[in-house]
Amino acid sequence: MTPSQVTIIRSRRRKKTIQTKSGNGRLWIYLPAGMNPKEEQKWIERMIKRNERWAQKKTMRQSDGWLIERAQELNKKYFNGTLNFSIRFVTNQNSRYGSCTSLDKSIRVSERVKTMPSWVQDYIIIHELAHLIYPDHSKKFWETVDRYKYAERAKGYLIALGNEQIAEETESPPGENILSEIEGQ
DSSP states (O other): OOGGGEEEEEESSOSSOOEEEEETTEEEEEEETTOOHHHHHHHHHHHHHHHHHHHHHHHHHTSHHHHHHHHHHHHHHHHTTOOOOEEEEESOOSSBSEEEETTTTEEEEEGGGGGSOHHHHHHHHHHHHHHTTOSSOOHHHHHHHTTSTTHHHHHHHHHHTTOHHHHHHTTSOTTSOSOSSOBOO
16 A cells, blocks of 8 residues: 555544544554654554455455355365365356356356355355255255354345245245245345
8 A cells, every 4th residue: 555545544532542444445544643653653554454454355255266265165164075066256146146056066156145244155155065965955955054053044144135035935844945046136
């Protein structure tokens, strides 16, 4: 970040806390007004580095590389690393959050999932990985997916997004088709 992209704001009301805000390629650093120049410079450098690391993590998280890495971690944890598959983000899924073709072992995840909490992202990935073993929504499929400790919470989150089909199908008796797919609006 160049100095012209960083704005330092000193506040007399601020006694100890240091805060940053960022947007549009700019960074605002809020400091206590009475801080000595040496300490101030140390904090400015520290906050710039922290913001750069956060931006780098955010960019990585939005890439196929992150998705592949995360899916492999979940494969190891929930499927003993036995699944072979390809996975990628796609822009053309407007009615689903994820889909799986078990014949060629390919998983596609809607780009809309990038903005969801990590525990919902994990649920969607696990759901699609389970389809590599169970191409349907059988009882065994749901037993596999529901091993994920946040499965119910993630289903609730997706329902709260306004996915009526999920809400209707989650009321089915166990073993019946709860979600025809992880569908969105």
